[in-house]
Amino acid sequence: MKTLILNGSPRADHGNTQLFIDHFQSGLTRPLSVRYILRENPEKLALEMHDYDTILLVMPLYIHAMPGIVMKLFEKLKPHPTNHKIKIGFIVQAGFIESSTARFLEQYLSSLANRLNYTYLGTVIKGDAAACSILPHFFFGKLFKQLKALGAYYEKNGSFNPLLVTKLGYPVDLSKFQVRLLESPLVKRLNQIGWNWILKRNGCFENRFDQPYL
Amino acid sequence: MKTMIVREYHDFFLPDSYILDLSDQKIKGCTGCWTCWWKTPGRCIHHDLDFFYHHYITSEKVSFYLTVSQGFVSGNLKTLFDRMIPLFLPYTNYASGESMHDKRYDRYPDIEIHYYDTFLDAAEKKIFEDYLQRTFYQFHSKNISLIGEMRDVRP
Ligand SMILES: Cc1cc2nc3c(=O)[nH]c(=O)nc-3n(C[C@H](O)[C@H](O)[C@H](O)COP(=O)(O)O)c2cc1C
Numbered sequence: 537m538k539t540l541i542l543n544g545s546p547r548a549d550h551g552n553t554q555l556f557i558d559h560f561q562s563g564l565t566r567p568l569s570v571r572y573i574l575r576e577n578p579e580k581l582a583l584e585m586h587d588y589d590t591i592l593l594v595m596p597l598y599i600h601a602m603p604g605i606v607m608k609l610f611e612k613l614k615p616h617p618t619n620h621k622i623k624i625g626f627i628v629q630a631g632f633i634e635s636s637t638a639r640f641l642e643q644y645l646s647s648l649a650n651r652l653n654y655t656y657l658g659t660v661i662k663g664d665a666a667a668c669s670i671l672p673h674f675f676f677g678k679l680f681k682q683l684k685a686l687g688a689y690y691e692k693n694g695s696f697n698p699l700l701v702t703k704l705g706y707p708v709d710l711s712k713f714q715v716r717l718l719e720s721p722l723v724k725r726l727n728q729i730g731w732n733w734i735l736k737r738n739g740c741f742e743n744r745f746d747q748p749y750l
Numbered sequence: 751m752k753t754m755i756v757r758e759y760h761d762f763f764l765p766d767s768y769i770l771d772l773s774d775q776k777i778k779g780c781t782g783c784w785t786c787w788w789k790t791p792g793r794c795i796h797h798d799l800d801f802f803y804h805h806y807i808t809s810e811k812v813s814f815y816l817t818v819s820q821g822f823v824s825g826n827l828k829t830l831f832d833r834m835i836p837l838f839l840p841y842t843n844y845a846s847g848e849s850m851h852d853k854r855y856d857r858y859p860d861i862e863i864h865y866y867d868t869f870l871d872a873a874e875k876k877i878f879e880d881y882l883q884r885t886f887y888q889f890h891s892k893n894i895s896l897i898g899e900m901r902d903v904r905p
Contacts, residue, residue, distance in 0.1 A: 546779055601822075601823075601828065604825055608829075610825070636848070640881040644881070648822075714844075740790065743790075747855055748792045
């Protein structure tokens with residue numbers, strides 16, 4: 537089973553997508569090859585994808601869907617010229633907490649696989665991941681363990697472990713209680729501390745509400 | 751009423767309106783650097799869209815004329831959407847029951863989307879329409895309408 541991992545982040549190998557790939561790979565006995573969509577010619581890559589049995593595309597959520605560079609690759613994809621049935625699976629990580637934020641992307645990815653006559657392995661969605669590469673690793677210890685287990689299961693079975701997919705996708709939507717908590721003045725303030733700290737460190741806190749394009 | 755046109759097809763124009771012609775302008779990609787939120791609030795490191803940002807934010811209505819590509823929005827249009835993140839604040843609110851970024855500007859334009867309907871089936875079309883509705887809802891536009899145009903409408 538020849539698998540190719542594609543990294544679909546515009547930050548290529550120094551973003552959160554790369555961390556997801558690294559932890560997925562840590563569950564494998566033999567690492568898989570990784571290519572970076574940012575650095576590829578989409579037409580050439582689309583053709584070379586036909587040499588694999590399975591494609592795993594790992595990407596950040598960008599404006600409720602795939603980053604522009606990934607859509608540019610999708611535009612070049614064609615069904616395999618022979619009967620060879622390629623399998624394709626996706627891992628999407630996002631900033632917002634609830635995984636339902638990626639629901640239209642998930643629907644599109646499934647429909648794309650169908651369009652291309654590929655076998656769809658599903659889409660793993662993990663929200664609340666924007667700070668993965670900023671905060672110390674122990675904040676995300678549980679996530680990294682789950683990704684390692686996802687990798688180990690994939691190597692053994694050639695598919696995503698449905699239990700892990702459910703766990704990573706939690707919460708699908710915010711509960712009323714979560715909304716009330718997140719909207720409470722204290723939690724709102726706490727949530728802003730991180731952003732404001734970065735803005736202050738960069739000397740632009742006073743400009744945070746600028747409207748430069750008016 | 752100040753109107754802007756963003757088009758991937760059609761060649762008409764409205765007097766005094768700004769046109770972003772995506773059929774001959776390739777939008778520079780978002781690099782994911784977050785400079786627009788962390789270093790120069792509201793301002794992108796690239797400058798190819800400075801005019802677009804100004805006209806988008808000062809228009810009452812923006813009309814899009816879109817082609818459908820591989821059953822979805824084109825890569826170039828998706829790149830434009832990615833580059834619209836500077837128009838919003840990093841802060842998130844949950845008042846609507848889901849995560850949503852706060853407004854940076856006081857008002858955002860109404861959106862009218864015309865698309866050239868080349869879907870293979872109704873399900874594909876629904877994903878495309880739902881996606882665009884969601885995107886502009888999250889971009890704080892109040893009125894969003896979608897109009898599918900059939901093949902023979904295309905020049
Ligand atoms: C232009 C842009 C658009 C984004 N849009 C969304 C979004 O719609 N929903 C979301 O939950 N996160 C969104 N994010 C957050 C990213 O998904 C998140 O930061 C991710 O971890 C980045 O991964 P990377 O470091 O591998 O690029 C966006 C980030 C950028 C830069």
